[in-house]
Amino acid sequence: MSNSLQEHNHDRGPSTAPVQPRPKRWHHALLAQTRAELRMTLRNPEQLLVSVFIPLGILVFFSTVPVFETETRHAIDSVAPSVLALAVMSSALVSLGIGTGFERYYGVLKRLGTTPLGRPRWILAKLLTVVAIEFLQWLLIIPAALALGWNPAWGWGTAILAALLATLAFGGIGLLLAGTLPGMLNLAVCNALYLVLMLIGGVIIRLSVMPAPLAAFARVLPTAPLTEIMQGAFRPADISLTSWLVLGTWALLAPVAAAVTFRWE
Amino acid sequence: MSNLTVRFGSTTAVNGASFEANAGEITVLLGPNGAGKTTTLECLEGYQTPTAGSVRVCGLDPCRDRSALNERVGIMLQAGGVYTTIRPLEALELFAAYYRHPRPPEELLSFVGLAHRASVPWRNLSGGEQQRLSLALSLVGRPDVVFLDEPSAGVDLTGKELIRGLIGRLRAEGVTVLFTTHDLADLDQLADRIIILDEGIIVADGSPDELLSSASSDSFRFRAQEGLPLAALSEALGVEVVEASPGHYLVGSPPSPGLVARLTSWLAQHEILVGEIQAGRQRLESVFALLTSHAESPEESTASHSSRGTATRGASERANKRAAGRRSQGRGRGRG
DSSP states (O other): OTTHHHHTTGGGOOTTSOOOSSOTTHHHHHHHHHHHHHHHHHHOHHHHIIIIIHHHHHHHHHHHSOSSOOSSSOHHHHHHHHHHHHHHHIIIIIIHHHHHHHHHHTTHHHHHTTSTTOHHHHHHHHHHHHHHHHHHHHHHHHHHHHHTTOOOOSOHHHHHHHHHHHHHHHHHHHHHHHTTSOHHHHHHHHHHHHHHHHHHTTSSSOGGGSOHHHHHHHHTSSHHHHHHHHHHHHTTOOOOHHHHHHHHHHHHHHHHHHHHHOOOO | OEEEEEEETTEEEEEEEOOOOOTTOEEEEEOOTTSSHHHHHHHHHTSSOOSEEEOOBTTBOTTTTHHHHHTTEEEEOSSOOSOTTOOHHHHHHHHHHHSSSOOOHHHHHHHTTOGGGTTSOGGGSOHHHHHHHHHHHHHTTOOSEEEEESTTTTOOHHHHHHHHHHHHHHHHTTOEEEEEESOGGGGTTTOSEEEEEETTEEEEEEOHHHHHHHHHTTOEEEEOSSOOOHHHHHHHHTSOEEEEETTEEEESSOOOHHHHHHHHHHHHHTTOOOOOEEOSSOOHHHHHHHHTTTSSOGGGTTSOTTOOOOSSTTHHHHHHHSOOOOOOSOTTTTOO
16 A cells, blocks of 8 residues: 555656647546436435425325316316426436535535536536436336326427426526525525425416416526426417526526635635 | 735734745744734735735745646635535545645545544534644645645644644645644744744744843743733833743843842742742744734733833834733643
């Protein structure tokens, strides 16, 4: 052991050599970072609660208990698409936002800033992690919904596109909060926002039963358009262009706002 | 680093500090809390942009040339900086993936004495274990230069020895090390060069021997009971007196027969038993205490306006401005 530090110094080359223009294994660090992020997320019980148990709980509860009368259709047919939307929001907004906020709070981001990882790979690893978690969430939710009698039309392409846009939108909002608010405040705001968006985003309660001004307000937030698209994708029903436009705008503006305001310390 | 100045609003954290750390040497930034050590280090690390002056690391600008320096510089923050749920071996493996020529993670892990804690999450490690992992993480990329901010803070004695051993080994490999501390025991056999910072100003800069001998020629020590009225004593002697550690006093003037006589007669008047009076080579803690003597209790600073505190630069002007305060708490008391 005692000599090993020196031994490995030989293959290092002269220390004055100019830094190579392009790191040899660009994707190597990216994959390692994504793997580590994924492992830490899956190990965290609070994250699992938000990502898995809340969506699954809502799915089972609202499809079996007739809280809100649904006229013609099975409850599961409107609950399942909403829960798929909720899963995206919980990963991209809550898990990402809270996790990143604490990394900033504990100086992890500051420390990473002086490693060769770099911001592009860091942000890409975050994105890949969120997408992977969402994939796992859907992998659990979809069979559960089918078992509960969900009978979806083939709208997976639309659903996946909407999920990706929503990932950018909610991820942007999550990073915006994580990069500007102090640790504990960020935790509170992320959770509160999740609850508010769930309540007025058409996830559980349909917009049509809300007061008109509230529904109009909800329609310019990202959750309601996402749920509308998810509902329309599996029904099959027309999806309004406005929903795509609103979601697309959030998907563009939220990450930009996060990038501009993000403070690493 | 030349003429570095950093201001935060109206506060000046570092005020015109200049030094050059020699390659392959261990340089220690020493100073009380709030002296500007961390700020100085953060300028070198690229976290802070200097208000004025310039900073170069390996000839590069830490802010502008950050990506080039990231491969060559290892950093240990004062606290935190690690994912709270990550496990030591995972953390080292992750960092190893960032660098082109990483040290083997398992090897580093046993190197810092954490092999048996390889899969304990960071937040369940003790403070000392966290510091050691932080240190290991700073070494993963085989850096040429290592910046460590209080590497031994909050570490138990065994851990401190381990960390000091590690730093010493880095020197043997030709790595340039710059670290901050307020623990004088860290300097033992470790520091090639000591830079003492106080209120953002470099008050001393030299090898341990230089600091000791320069200061010893015009000051002397004596032992007596703890808590002497320093203000009155300083005034009686016309010379700055500080309590370097409990019961150990430092008089900031050469031990001339007249001065020693005045001291002993003052002590006799006050019926204070004198332990020993000693001139010549002194301990680093005395030098440190004298150079930064205002820090603890400014309310006692009434005496010794005429004092000539030290031979090291900057300090005597400062001693005139601010009189001696009592430094009763024993920073570095553990040093033999």
